[in-house]
Amino acid sequence: MRRALPILAVLVALLTAIALVNPHFLEPAGFLAFLKRAAPLVILAAGQYFVIVSGEFDLSVGSLVTAEVVIAARLIDGDESATWPVLVLLIVIGLLVGLVNGVATTKLRVPSFIVTLGMLLILSGAVFLWTGGAPRGALSEGFRVFGRGGLGPVPWSVLILVALGAAAIRLMRADFGKTLMAAGDNERAAALSGVRVDRVKIFAFMLSGLAAAVAAILLGGFAGVSAQVGQGLEFSAITAVVLGGVALGGGRGSVPAAMAGAVTLEALFTLLNLYGISGALEFTVQGVIIIAAVAAGAIRLPWKPTPRRGDAHAAS
């Protein structure tokens, strides 16, 4: 957790700044509303973390979210009884897209940047073709409750976020997490020491696909059908992970820090909005963060030698 400290400091500073402008923010209702809004991005960031820490990228999550919401609306078409089968189908689609990404990256040896960029284009093209630009159908109330409703005062999306966050942390502490970290740090060394690199990477992509499916369920539930729902989410997720101090290229960083990065990014957007800065600037801010965070990670301060933690795993 020590590694998550810098991002937590930034997060506290941002939350304080928001609270100064909007005192309601720190009341339980206000803060829960904020978490509810942040939940999809935090879940996506957790999924993206698995892929990035294994040394790869997943650029397909944004268009996967859009595709999932559009598919759900078309298949449910307002029919309550279709809710649960479609929810299961969405999860399966998410895992399947992750599987394809993973297999193409590991078995076909295509760089993940290209594979997932291709998947982004395939999915967004397919959605456009299928819908003709205007999504059809409607989501049922039962589907929307996950993004809209709550258990008493606590939104479902916050509960889902807590459950998935805990699962992600446990997963990284289990053998899978250690082998994933090793594969991302030094693929060859990991393979030589008996890690099935391809298998853990495919699993990481499937986790990212799963995260996209859950994010789609929450986002579709929150605001309904839209063909723009997933726009730019892949970059937000990557920015969040990098902001959490996770190294692009793999092998370093923790999942709580990546999730804290997502909350921080959402807090930053909230703050920009409170000061009336247009949404168009969000992309600029994300671009600056990605470059600055990666540059900061590359600078080694002379009086603070940081051992590459991943080496320990790779050697073990």
Added chain:
Amino acid sequence: MPRPEAAIAVLAALLLAGCTTDRPTATTQPAAPATSAQGSGTGTQSKFFVQADFDAQLAMRSQTPQGPAAKPWEQAIDPKMIDTAQYKKDGPYHLCFSNAAVNNPWRQVGWKTMQAEVALHEEIGEFTALDAEGKDDKQISDIAELQAKGCDALIVSPNTTATLTPAVTAACAKVPVIVFDRGVETDCPVTFIKPIGGYAFGADAAEFLTEKVPAGGKVLALRILPGVDVLETRWSAAKVVFDRSRLQVVGVEFTDGDAAKTKSIVSDYIQRHGTIDGVWMDAGATAVAAIEAFEDAGLPVPPINGEDQQDFLQKWKDAGLTAVAPTYPTYQWRTPIIAALKILKGEEVPERWNLPQPKVTGDNLADYLQPDMPPLHYALCGCEDLPGFPETWGGKKG
């Protein structure tokens, strides 16, 4: 801190507008109650605002259009007819269309409607359409390409006004040109077709709020994005109306047309102000998301405006809202085909073809609500009598 030139600009604007807003840009108002005693909170007027156009559009709303009442896409308000005998030729005709884009539901509905209109006319031998995919440079080369295809008439829906003007001017020399939706900065097209316009849209919605929201009520204005002429006119007209009213505009926010963002913004305002008494929107696509923000907060939905999309009309009926829906009718996509045929047959057409721009109100809501159509379908497509309706537009046979 504001720079001196910005301060001077604000001061000048204040003197001109005679209002006492305290911020140079139209953004969030501070939560402090001190602002309530000041102006209407609408910020400075848009640089796109043209008083004469504003006055003309508002006047057009009450004028009776000429032409068949059952076919508003053939009607024209105060038309000045021009002779087209010089373009007369025998059929069959080859019509060409340079389309700015089909990248949103409005253009989707319109494009399907135009294709169906083409199918109605046997005298159209060939119809060639190129989609510029929202890019000016592609549309410029599209227009050049179409001129080489032997078109008898060229229809253009420009992507942007200024950039496409030279391309349209060049085409005018070779073939009769019909422009619709957004305009160009030249009179060379034979006719320019459009509904009344953005000022009428914005004013219709704002006037409704000034009627329904009690004096001193807090209004939240939601805009898609700044700097687009067709959207700037809507907001600038609303600003004029709000400035004359006793309503207090507590915020003018940009939503990027994103439902989740819209819902978040409205939720934030409800939280900050306790309640919001009216919502003005420059486009209806995210109106349902704004309404849900009130529902989820357990508050009654205040007077609001949307557009003629089915999801909003359905919500309006189901929740019994106090609402209005100004429109930018998609039936205008039928008119260019009709105009092209009139021109090629040597019949008179209006020089500026101003189509009527009806609004959906509580009284006529039932006429426009079509539960069998998809949620993002626009009710004023004028496509109900066209072959292939409703399936082509994504609807189910009722």
